[in-house]
Amino acid sequence: MxxxxxxxxxxxxxxxxxxxxxxxxxxxxxxxxxxLGMSKFMGHERIVAPMVRRDGVLVETSYEEAYERAAEILKAAKRPLLYGWCSTVCETAKKGILLAEEVGGVIDSTATVCHGPSIIGIEEKGLAGSTLGQVKNRADLIVFWGANPAEAHPRHTLRYSSNSTGMFTPEGRGGRKVIVVDVRKTRTAKNADKFVLIRPGTDYEVIAALRMIVKGKGDLLPDAVAGIAKSDLEEVADMMKAAKFGAVLIGLGLTHSRGRYKNVDGALSLVADLNGFTKFVVLAMRGHYNVAGFGQVCAWETGYPMAVDLSRGAPYFNPGETAACDLLARREADAMMVVAADPASNFPRKTVEAMAEIPVIQVDPYPNPTTFIADVVIPTAVCGIEAEGTAYRMDGLSLRMKKVVDSVYPTDEEVVENILDRVRRLGDDN
Ligand code: SF4
Structure with missing residues (x-):
């Protein structure tokens, strides 16, 4: 079939x-x-059965015991942290927020270590955004800034951006100009008409210089900015102003270099400036398939897109204080639930050491380094393959994911719901 x-x-x-x-x-x-997609569909190692840690060793158990243990850990914690949520569907995120509210915890997503600064930048400046369909059908200039889709989003260029063909872009790559700004010559840069090699941490200076040139104040600039000749920057600004429809696609190279959300604010401001001359849009190259979806659900449920503290009776959001890494770095979180993520692989060392000192619950189809420090491990069906649900594409378009094959495992949503039920029962018993 x-x-x-x-x-x-x-x-x-x-x-x-x-x-x-x-x-x-x-x-x-x-x-x-x-x-990347092929490897997920064709399958790889799975967590076979629920496990709990006894005498320092993970041993197989029943789902019932795993749910009970997870509920006890969350209920007993004074500052539980519920983290992840981006490689699962929106329905799981909704239940996760209810659970965080029930235990008075902090809920945060993987955006906190990827495009969180983009979200804060958008809150500061506003977003001249678009769908990927508009980029495919209209853009004659694509700027990849700190983004390398050739490695991270392999079909992006062919389906949506530089190499795609659309209604008003029938020539595809031949009818488009591509600019890449990055700190090294990536595979994406090799496909560019203009590659601007910048020094790490100088994005803000370069963007500010481009804004001056676009606004006709380039004569005030020195001959080089952050090591880039002014003539190169003038060429980029000319290409941007000459476009009929330009799209700036920003990646982690911009959001996680020095300046962070201010870099994003700068990029959004540059795009706003360019709209004084022509049509320009900006999009974030989001990583996990539903990182945008968690942000949506969290925003409509709590008013904030990530790093939400639900311990005060009203949602409180202050990245730098309430993000997952902040809580762990301050040794404030005293229990952690990780759903569809692997913080042990990509969090700073000190925060992973903090995770190792507290009870950790993992909900995931796959084993990963977080499994090694988890105290309760609950395997689930793979969303989009073994379970249906809603996810948001990187441009904010919501799409319904199918269930393709059956699974012996419960869905992420069912697992979170079961833990929530038990937490509520524990509350009733006390
Ligand atoms: S580009 Fe991304 S979404 Fe598309 S097939 Fe590859 S991994 Fe899947």
Missing amino acids: IEEDVLCPFCGCLCDDLKVEVEEGRIVGVKRACR
Whole structure:
């Protein structure tokens, strides 16, 4: 049996054109997916059964005991941290926020260590945004700033941006100009018409210089800015102003270099300036397939998109104080629940050491380094393959993910709901 128009639950491109071949309840082939999506569909090592840590060792247990243990940990904690939520569907996020509210915890997503600064920058400046469909159909200039889709979002250029063909862009790559700004010559940069190599941590200076040139004040600039010749910057500004429809696509190179959300604020301001001359939009190259979805659910439930402290009776948001890494770095979190994420792999060392000192609950289909420090491990079905649900593409478009094959595992949503039920029961018993 061939399933058509399947969505890929891997990266923020959320490609929706995959063909998946199923035989006797197993996936035996996938067409159109990139190598990243392919590896997810074709499967790899799974967590086989629920586990709890006894005498320092993870041992298999029942789902019932795992739920009970998880509920006891969260209920007993004074400052529980519920983290992850971006490689799962919106329905799980909604239950997670209810759980965080019930235990008076802090809920945060993986955005905190990726495009969180973009979100703060957007709050500061506002967003001249668009859908990826508009970029595909209209953009004749694409700027990748600190983004390398050739490695991180392999089908982005072909489906949505530089190499795609659209209604008003029938020539595809031939009818477009591509600018790449990065700290090294990436694979994406090799496809560029103009590559601007910048020194790490100088994005803000370079953006500020471009804004001056765009606004006709380039004569006030020195001959070079952050090591880049003014003539190079003038060429970039000319290309931008000459475009009929330009799109700036920002990546982690911008959000996680010195300046962070101020870099994003600068990029959004540059785009706002360019709209005085032509049509320009800006989009964040979101990583996990539903990182945008968690932000949506969290914002409509609490008023804030991430790093929300629900211990005060009203939601409180102050990244730098209430983000997952902040709580762990201050040794404030005394229990942690990790859903569909792997902070042990990508958090700073000191925060992972803090995780190792507190009870950790992991909810995930796959084992990862977080499993090694978890005290309760609960395996789940893979969303978008073994469970349906809603996810938001990197441009904010919501899409419905299919269930392609059955699973013996409960969904993330069911697991969080079961823990929530038990937490409420513990509350009733006390
Ligand atoms: S580009 Fe992203 S969403 Fe598309 S197939 Fe590859 S991993 Fe999946």
